[in-house]
Amino acid sequence: MNFSKKNHEHKNSNVNNVSKNVILSVAIIMALGFTSCKNETKQDTKTTTTEASKDIAMADVSFGVRGNCGMCKSTIEKAANGVEGVSNAIWDVDKKKMEVSFDDSKTDEMAIHNAIAASGYDTEKVTGDLEAYEGLPGCCKYDHEMAMNKSSN
Ligand SMILES: [Cu+2]
Numbered sequence: 001m002n003f004s005k006k007n008h009e010h011k012n013s014n015v016n017n018v019s020k021n022v023i024l025s026v027a028i029i030m031a032l033g034f035t036s037c038k039n040e041t042k043q044d045t046k047t048t049t050t051e052a053s054k055d056i057a058m059a060d061v062s063f064g065v066r067g068n069c070g071m072c073k074s075t076i077e078k079a080a081n082g083v084e085g086v087s088n089a090i091w092d093v094d095k096k097k098m099e100v101s102f103d104d105s106k107t108d109e110m111a112i113h114n115a116i117a118a119s120g121y122d123t124e125k126v127t128g129d130l131e132a133y134e135g136l137p138g139c140c141k142y143d144h145e146m147a148m149n150k151s152s153n
Pocket of ligand 1: 069140
């Protein structure tokens with residue numbers, strides 16, 4: 001009598017453990033999703049040292065890039081800054097517009113378009129890599145029809 005009762009309780013607690021584990025993993029997945037989207041405040045502030053040297057042929061370009069939020073901003077700017085020769089890259093979230101300064105003896109505008117597109121974002125000239133786009137946090141999955149390079153808000 002006593003034994004079978006204990007056994008029954010034991011089974012019950014097993015079931016409880018399983019559902020606790022499921023709840024826990026769901027909570028972890030949700031927490032992970034949250035943190036990746038909250039990362040937007042933690043931007044890589046790459047200090048831009050615009051050298052005063054006149055030997056360097058600096059070029060400034062601006063072009064449209066699609067995106068949604070601060071997280072997009074850091075991904076886009078990081079991609080552009082990763083191109084050798086780029087000294088300054090700013091993406092405007094309202095205008096969906098990129099402003100880049102670079103040394104045109106080291107790189108050209110298309111290399112910057114390609115780097116941004118490789119990170120998953122559409123530019124005026126290059127469509128964003130779809131695999132990279134799929135890997136973006138949910139809040140960054142921008143609309144591919146979005147107007148870009150807007151002159152004002
Ligand atoms: Cu985003």
